[in-house]
Amino acid sequence: MTGRVNNPVAVTPTIVDNGCNWTRPIFIDKTDKLSQGTVDQILAHNMTGQRLCGWQPSKKN
Secondary structure, three states: OOOOOOOOOOOOOOOOOOOOOOOOOOOOOHHHHHHHHHHHHHHHHHHHHHHHHHOOOOOOO
16 A cells, blocks of 8 residues: 555536537427427427527517
């Protein structure tokens, strides 16, 4: 035994894929019939994409 103490090394995780290259916003039409739960999930998906990927709201209505 050498008496040396190994100091802990902090490892920073590397994000390999944040999903921005393969995910897209979900658009719905006024005629779509959705439950409130589905609406909430679509909104959460689109808001996450806006925050992480810079998605912008659609210009078409």
